[in-house]
Amino acid sequence: MQLYRHKIWTSIFCLFLVSLSLFLFTACEKEIDLNIKSNPNEIIVEGHIENGLPPYVILTKSISLYDNININNLENYFVHGANIIVSNGIDSVQLVEYNSSILQTLPDSVVDAVAAQFGIVVDSSGDFPDVSIYTVPFTAPDFIGEIGKTYQLRIEANGQILTSSTTIPAPVFFDSLWILPHPNPAFADSFFQVYGWLQDPPQLGNYYRYFTKVDNGPLLVSTQTVFDDNFFNGKKFEIFIPKGKPFGTNSSDINFDTDGYWDIADSVCTIKLCQIDKAHYDFWRTLEANRANIGNPFGSFVLVKSNIIGGKGVWGGYGSITGSYVRVP
Amino acid sequence: MKTAVYLVFLDTFTSFMSRRLLLLIACLCLFLPIHAQNETFTLSGFLKDAQNGEALIGANVYVQGNTALGATTNLYGFYSLSLPKGDYQIAFSYIGYATQVQTISLNKDIRQNIELSDNTKALDEVVITDERKDENVKSTTMGKEELSIDRIKSIPALMGEVDIIKALQLMPGVQAAGEGNSGIYVRGGGPDQNLVLLDDAIVYNTGHLFGFFSVFNADAVKNTTLYKGAMPANYGGRLSSVIDIQMKEGNNKRFEMEGGIGIISSRLTIMAPFKKSKSKKTAKGSFLFSGRRTYLFDIIQPLLKKTDFAGTNYFFYDINLKANYQFSDKDRLYVSGYFGRDVFVYNSTKNQTNVKIPWGNATATVRYNHLFNDKLFMNATFVFNDYNFSFSGKQLDFSFRAKSGVRDFNTKIDLDYYLNSKHNLKFGMVYTHHRMTPTQASATSGTTDFESNINRRYSHELAWYASDEFKVNEKLKLDFGFRLSMFQHIGPYGKISGDNIAGFDTVFYKRGKPIKTYFGPEPRFAMRYAFGKNNSIKAGIALNYQYIHLVSSSNSTLPTDVWVQSSAIVKPQMALQYSVGYFRNFKEDMFETSIEVYFKHLWNQIEYGESYVGELNIDPELGYVFGKGKAYGAEFFIKKRTGKLNGWIGYTISRSDRKFKDLNEGKVFVAKYDRTHDLSINIAYNINKEWSVGATFVYATGNAITPANTLSLIEFNPMIGYSERNSYRVPAYHRMDLSLTYTPIPKRRPNRRWHSSYNFSIYNVYNRKNTYFIYNKIEGSTLTGDLKQTPINVSLFPVIPSFTWNFKF
Incomplete structure (x- = not known):
């Protein structure tokens, strides 16, 4: 969001000084062999519940830093056979593990939501990578997220017990959405910007996360996906909405001229704006800092703040509203 | 057992916190056994440089043959030595200056101002003699x-x-x-x-x-x-x-100019007397102006002019100013100031972006010296200082501004009371008013303004001190000191309390209203016991409090780092240090050697939490965690003071660790300031009057860093896990530098005032690729299946030759 461009500027400043020093002093880089002990195989939880959608949980294991992992070798990465219970204080449901072959049998809305977790779109062929996901069984299709409720999570896996709790806050959406050309005339023919008017609720303590989607593509996130209202509590203001990047985009592949701008071919620009609770927000905020500090000599490491007791990762509720700007070519 | 002892010691002091304590200290200082002596008189005065009238600080005045009877000049060159009636051979000596010996018949109080000459000018041969021969x-x-x-x-x-x-x-x-x-x-x-x-x-x-x-x-x-x-x-x-x-004072005898041109900056310093009366050689006052500026990026401006980055620049400069005036033999006024800035400007016409970031310090000091009598010297000081960082950026109709800084007003009174040849008392008080500006940001987006409302913080810092340097006899010398410090966070200050479940509430403190007060009793003690011809054992103990802090998340200090003061959340840092040392000189003081051992306890140390992410409008102190630490080590030092070949070797073996409840799962970790081994060698060799060479070698254990060790994926993007805090050492740091200086002596007019010197130096002679930082290079992506991480060692300075031309006039 535009407010957060100062961070980009700060990075420019740091980049400048770094490059200045590197230029002045012709820094030298070379590969080294770090002999570092690692303790992989910690359980990582990625679970969500959203208004109108059933809960789902992806359970994975951490791996050694220099091991290769990608969409083609996922089989040993997932944690199978976990016993997972989600409860809203009155009702509870035991989640069932689905692998890619039976995912296609689930309702479309669930498949889409699951696919979004992996940043992909399930087309008619229904090809899913070799993933595993836990969600509600067919017998309890009515267990869906409701605004204002708190959801408990309990996981038993590999002899460990992990617990957490999250809420679905009341959602807020933009009053209006509009577009502007790319500020640099050189790019104005191929890219545009999307803006929205946002009225922040009067009470301090609103935490936002947003996704974007082009036409029928997957819901994607940008580099910085969360913000809070500390700086603009209760205000109404215009906000730049950067387009999300495909999952797995390497930060070094980002083109600063076009990053966040929408392509001239994009017709339906969809934005999902979610309200999340503080612990959920802290997870994303620290995760984004954790990612940003990879390779940053001046930033120190940031440990991701998890809301999972007994493990790592997140159990996060989304109170969402989705809207679109339809561009007439 | 040891722990118990110092805890009791601390406890005694903290529970003693009252006027009683002050009284006790006053008594300690003023009523120490003072041996009555028959008819003592005082020799006092100022020591100055014969060439430019600069006060000589820390110069020695002592009775020849009995160094126990001696005094040292203070920061303004004043000394006072009380001795029994008699005839004395008094020596006046100072670093790099020829010692003067005068015969003085002390049958009344005598004021004796002395001017010493620079050794290099007084003697034909270039000899560097440091300090009084057996000072150490x-x-x-x-x-x-x-x-x-x-x-x-x-x-x-x-x-x-x-x-x-x-x-x-x-x-x-x-x-x-x-x-x-x-x-x-x-x-x-x-x-x-x-x-x-x-x-x-x-x-x-x-x-x-x-x-x-x-x-x-x-x-x-x-x-x-x-x-x-x-x-x-x-x-x-x-x-x-x-x-x-201490800055130079100026030159009260003649106009003097010196400067230099180097590869990244140039310098110019001018010193001159104020108007001299015709009859006198020396003016009553003098001034100094000194400036330095870098120009590397100014040179490439023409190249940038036609690019998108026209106007992008980086430079820094410093200005030092000082003036002094002597109203009478007893009154002198000094005014000095410093102003320096780093300026970074980034322009990009393509992105219609404009960023300007200036930062730097400004200080101003006014000092007034007054001599009440031969034994009582007073200095009153008023200081203003300021450190500022600001950032302003603009892109289209969006603009962003941020600033942070510290501003102090400080005033103090220092009194030196040279009671007699055995007791030298110092006492005084110092008051500082701090204003700390945390990062305050504001932004304008179109027609909407945003303002962060983190408050500035104001505080009083106050301290009283008294000390007595007591020469018990020729062998034993004791230095008692006590400092009582106080810190008070005061209003105006508004604080948001509560959380987003219970709701937020704002508490407001009016201007000047005390919010939180801390007291710190700080005893200091040092002693020396001399034995044999050239041996001594020294020991010291000191308790210190620190009320303002700089918490940095990175390994180097950045201009964006913000000083913070103590508050209800941030308690004063505290350290108790014990040290013992053995000192010995050899070969008629040509060689100095020493071994010092220290042990330090640290309390209320501050770090950022492990998951801390700075955010606008959130007080950083909410992200701090607190813990304690230990530091201990042994230092070995050998120095050759005199001769054509001189220099030193210093070696330290040490450890510094920390224990924080909220860091590293509560386990002890080494501090980032920890270096197991640290060796420094510096040598200078004066080949002849015109040529000299210098060499430096340093070796230090590598920095402790926290390496990344695990990877997991969230939304198919990496989440990095880390090893234990500071558990990995980067390779050892070592480096050698050389320099060659040529100072030609003009053959025709060897006494002319214009002197030039040429310095050629090489940094990192053998091109050691020392680790500056290590990062993980990420290539490919999880989606394409070729994600690969590689640790990369980045080193900064290769072998760097440089050349500087210096002149003096």
Whole structure:
């Protein structure tokens, strides 16, 4: 969001000084062999519940830093056979593990939501990578997220017990959405910007996360996906909405001229704006800092703040509203 | 057992906190057994440089043959020595100056002002003699390092920029903060634990360009003293060290100019007397102006002009000013100031972006010296100082501004009372009003304004001190000191309390209203026991409090780092240091050697939490965690003071660790200031009057870092896990520098005033690729299946030759 461009500027400043020093002093880089002990195989939880959608949980294991992992070798990465219970204080449901072959049998809305977790779109062929996901069984299709409720999570896996709790806050959406050309005339023919008017609720303590989607593509996130209202509590203001990047985009592949701008071919620009609770927000905020500090000599490491007791990762509720700007070519 | 002892000791002091304690201290200082003597008289006066009238600081005045009967000049060159009636051979000596001996019949109080001549000018041969020959053995001070500017200038320098702070890094117990960095870690303490004073003004940020260069222009500096052990009671407010830098005063005899042109900057210093009366050789006052500026990026401006980045620039500059005036033999006024800025401008027409970031220090000091009588010297000081960082950026109709800084007003009174030849008392008080500006941001987006409302913080810092240097006999010398400090966070201050479940509430404190008060009793004690011809044992103990802090998340200090004060959440840092040392000189004081051992306890140390992410409008103190630490080590030092070949070797073996409940799962970890081994060798060889060479070698254990060790994926993007805090050592740091200086002596008119000198130096002679940082290079992506991470070692300075031309007129 535009407010957060100062961070980009700060990075420019740091980049400048770094490059200045590197230029002045012709820094030298070379590969080294770090002999570092690692303790992989910690359980990582990625679970969500959203208004109108059933809960789902992806359970994975951490791996050694220099091991290769990608969409083609996922089989040993997932944690199978976990016993997972989600409860809203009155009702509870035991989640069932689905692998890619039976995912296609689930309702479309669930498949889409699951696919979004992996940043992909399930087309008619229904090809899913070799993933595993836990969600509600067919017998309890009515267990869906409701605004204002708190959801408990309990996981038993590999002899460990992990617990957490999250809420679905009341959602807020933009009053209006509009577009502007790319500020640099050189790019104005191929890219545009999307803006929205946002009225922040009067009470301090609103935490936002947003996704974007082009036409029928997957819901994607940008580099910085969360913000809070500390700086603009209760205000109404215009906000730049950067387009999300495909999952797995390497930060070094980002083109600063076009990053966040929408392509001239994009017709339906969809934005999902979610309200999340503080612990959920802290997870994303620290995760984004954790990612940003990879390779940053001046930033120190940031440990991701998890809301999972007994493990790592997140159990996060989304109170969402989705809207679109339809561009007439 | 030991723990119990110092806890009891601490407890006694804290529970004793009252006027009673002050009284006790006053009694201690004033009513120590004073031996009545028949008819004593006082010899007092000022010691000055014969060439330019500069006061000589820390010069020695002593009775020949009985060095126990002696005095040292204070910061203004004043000395006072009380002796029984009689005839004496009094020696006046100072670093690098020829010693003068005068016969004085002391049958009344005598005022004797002395001018000493620079050794290099007085003698035909170039000899560098530092301090009084046996100063290191005979003084009570431990962990005190003094370097003359001439000696500092002989040390090979990075890009030819002579750097006082980097010279201090070559001393045992003092470690460089990083490659090419002018930040220092003293005896396992952090960079914010050093009190850096320039003419009594605190310098909050001592580095230009990420600390690669220090803000002190060596041409404007007269004297540098580092205290790393038990610091004298007149200093306080920091835990680890004091770096006391005095600017030159000017020249009250003639106009003098010096300067230099180097590869990245140029310098010019002018010193001159105020109007002289015709009958006198010496004016009543003098002034100094000194400036330095870099120009590397100015040179490439024409190249940038036609690009999208026209106007993008980076430079820094320093200005030092000083003037002094002597109203009478008893009254003198000094006014001095420093102003320095780093300026970074980034323009991009393509992105319609414009960013300007200036930052730097400003200080102003007014000092008034008054001599009440032959024994009582007073100095009153008023200081203003300011450190500012600001950022302003604009892109289209969006603009963003941020600023942070510290501003102090400080006033103090110092009294030196030379009671008799056995007792030298110092007492005084100091008051500082702090105004700390945390990062305050504001932004304008179209027609909407945003303002962060983190409050500025205001506080009073107050301290009283008294000390007595007591010469019991020729062998034993004791130095008692006590400092009582107080810190008070005051209004205006508004605080948001509560959370987003219970709701938020704002508490507001009116201007001047006390919010939180701390007291710190700080006893200081040092002793010396001399034996044999040239041996002494010294010991010291000191308790220090620190009320303002710099918490940095990175390994080097950045201009964006913000000083914070103590508050209800942030408690004062505290350190208790014990040290013991053995000092010995050899070969008629040609060689000085010493071994010092220290042990330091640290409390209320501050770090950012492990998951801390800075956010606008959130008070950073909410992200701090607190813990304790230990630092201990042994320092070995050998120095050859005289001869054509001179220099020193310093070696330190040490450890500094921390224990925080909220860091590293509560387990002990080594501090980032920890260096197991640290070796510095500096050698200067004067080939002849015109040519000299210098060499430096340093070796230090690599920095402790926290390496990444695990990977997991969230939304198919990496989440990195880390090993235990500071559990990995980067490869050892070592480097050698060389320099060659040619100072031609004109053959035709060897006495002419114009002197030129040419300095050629090579930094990192054997091109050691020292680790500057290590990062993980990420290539490919999880989606394409070729994600690969590689650890990369980045080294900064290769072999760098530089050339500087210096002149003096």
